[in-house]
Amino acid sequence: MTAGLHAVVDGPPEGPVLVLGSSLGTTGAMWQPQVPALAARLRVIRYDHLGHGGSPVPPGPYTIDLLGRKVLRLLDDLGVGRVHYAGLSLGGMVGMWLAAHAPERIDRLALLCTSASLGPADGWRARAATVRAGRLDTIADTIVERWFTPGFAAAHPETVAAYRDLLTAVPTAGYAACCEAIAGMDLRADLAAVRAPTLVIGAADDLATPPVHAAAIAERIPSARLAVLDGAAHLANVEQPEAVTRLLTAHFDPEGTASR
């Protein structure tokens, strides 16, 4: 049996719990721009996906089902029942799976820059093979180019470099196995089963999971609301931190938002 997922916990121990799921090739550190505001009143749990950061790296391929079950196991280990969940990209895919397959555990949901089906599968398998062959570094610039708009990248080269470092630090076996999870994913039929009030956030300049994917998710989830941010690419929470923080605090902590 594999050990549990690595997680960092911030905020008041008795507060309502918000779980944050990160994107492929990053860790819970990608949520740092939002943590101070969210953790003022919520108990924020940032976990690393299987194969990423401080989490174990069992042999792949993985599936979204496996990644989701690992999150449920983490919640069990932490003694947490029902939670709010926000996930970006791969983290959002896990969030859709959780809300559809464990609806009793998910109270409110936010899905950022993500997709319910992200083909072509062959492209993801090819990326997995490249990374397994030890060549993540050769494709890292191309991957990170789609995380930020050109204007943001030019103005903040140190941020781009820090996220490239985060990507290249991910264990190659874990990164490849998560690419294979995305290759095998199709959550579209699950979305009608989501009962959690859901905020779907897309970014106008996101080429990795374009806003049309966000709109397709919002159309299929019965109680979803869609917001599309201008001036952001895939890592919209990094590029538009205040706008994303505002949307998330209003969705997960409306009373706190009103009293600010």
Ligand SMILES: O=C(O)CC1=CCC(=O)O1
């Ligand atoms: O890093 C990418 O290529 C974009 C992406 C797709 C799923 C995810 O988590 O990131």
